[in-house]
Amino acid sequence: MAYALQQLINGVTLGMIYGLIAVGYTMVYGIIGMINFAHGDVFMIGAFVSLVSLLGLAALGVSAVPLALGLTLLGAVAISALYGWAIERLAYRPLRGSFRLAPLISAIGMSIALENYVQVVQGARVKPLAPVVPGGLTLMTEGSFAVQLGWMQVVIVVVTLAVLALFTWLVTKTPLGRAMRACEQDLKMAALLGIDTDRTISLTFVIGAALAAVAGLLFLLYYGSIDFFVGFIAGVKAFTAAVLGGVGSLPGAVLGGLLIGLIETIWSAYFSVQYKDVAAFSILAVALIFMPTGLLGRADVEKV
């Protein structure tokens, strides 16, 4: 019981991170109907900017943890958003209206390029980081097993919920959000009605990248180590989350993220750690084949 509770806590924490990344996939897919393959790597960039920022702030003598984390969050979001914008501008926008596979191939190229760019400039080694928010709360003990709720996990859940609340407000209440939803429904019609679709798409990428950056920072804090390849696996898992929740559905992405986080944690805890990635990938395949619309998605009508 205690063991299961612990796995539940860990799974929800991990799921929050996946959910944040998944939102970026689902938004971009909703608007321009392409899988932004490089999204996982924007997440990785966010984690690296966070690492650099935390180290830099420590070197400058900023010792207050909340201040350092706040500044890092802002920095990572800003830089990653810039990356998101630049990627869209350079690799995707010129391809609008090109043949079917073109944007996808371009996205894969971008992903490979970003991974190797970080590998070249930052080195291939795993980058460790000492725990920034140590300690935690012992919820209950059962025999020799104590259920721990780390402060870090609390921070992750709180930050994720706050960011998602901000994001929901942005999508549902602001003019930009309205434009985004309009573009999602019908890009051409939105353009006819005077919405600057290029700008809206750009901003979608920027927002998605910003959320990924938050996830990157949280991931770095949670695991305490990153390398240039974290974006690949995390990206595929977050994509799985987006598919599971229903591509195009924002609450679905978060729900899918939570599910993937829980499944992965429980699988590692009760079956095998080595095959945890296989579990996530198999879920992706099974979800796509048997439930292509996901949990909260709507059916995709193919028009000729």
Place this chain on the structure above:
Amino acid sequence: MTALREAALSALVALGLFAPIVGLRTVPGEGGLALAPQPGLVGVLVGLVFFGRLGVHLRDRLRPAPGRAAVRPRLAATTARLGAWLAPALIALALIWPALVGRYYVDLAILVLTYVMLGWGLNIVVGLAGLLDLGYVAFYAVGAYAYALIAQFTGLGFWTCLPMAGLLAALWGVTLGFPVLRLRGDYLAIVTLAFGEIIRVVLLNWVSLTGGPNGISGIPRPTLFGLRFGGDEPGSFAGFFHLTSSPMQRIVFLYYVILGLAFFTNLVSLRLRRLPLGRAWEALREDEIACRSLGINITRTKLTAFAVGALFGGFAGAFFATRQGFVSPESFTFMESATVLAIVVLGGLGSQLGVALAAIVMIGGAELFREFADYRMLVFGLALVVMMVLRPRGLVSTRTPSVALGTPRMIGADMVAQGRG
């Protein structure tokens, strides 16, 4: 003035992009990581972006709109004429290659030819049928491990195992293809990618069968009609022909084996393209819905594309295993799939000659510039993006359907941009 302003703006964006990631390198220091500033590098990169943007602007001003139409009829005709004699020249060169150069370059050519073969195999799936397969390396791995394991457990030789390895890979192709039939292009790509990773993780963790990360070693070398290479006793190649044994003989033999396999791949794909099946593939690539309306069996068409592509991947894998004498999961990462995909895309989805040239340039080039090995995948990735933006139909683009009603027309990038490609 606008040019300057835009260039300055681009430089500013570049500064934002590069300053934290390039400018502050994390290095191991006392008690954790430390930062090593590299302002010079950032300066160089930002400068490059500034002048690059300025250059693009100037070019646009000097040579307005028509400059963008990439495939001009005259250029296309030149390419076609060039292709007409380039292909035979390349084949002739390939046939006499080992007589011309030393051991290192024959080895390099074996590597290049392996990728040419993989490229041609993937070309069937991606170039002809238009199914984006990001897990092609899975079939390569299945072929390699199939040969390694069959040889290990039954003691059969290379030539007996080669068809088996190919068929096993094809079987996996069908097994994978079957569930993903209904998926659209993007989903298909990501499921195949997941499949490639699953195969690798299983190979890595199923230690009792595959040896896990240690791989399988002592894989038998191929023989020439039962004649072994190495040594000069009667049963060996050198002994039979009364030659002095030299390691070069085996390398040259391996070279001709892969050359033969590659030619076989090429021949089969060229023939298949003219069969109703091949035409169905090309039609599927152009428009799936139209295909279905015309009564083409989508299921069979997609599955055969997967199976044939996987078959050649399996052959290439078996050859890889016998050449190395050793296989491990290390050789079958996603980057391998990405490399093969880059070759196919740069060669111009569907063009046989293009794929061969792309493999020569990319693999050969990367080998020759070994000291820049770290930059290899970076360049490949950027090349994919640049290619899609500037020449979406490939460098040696002849992606016209093999059989067409009426006269085929050349489609330029401008028309592609209008969505008429």
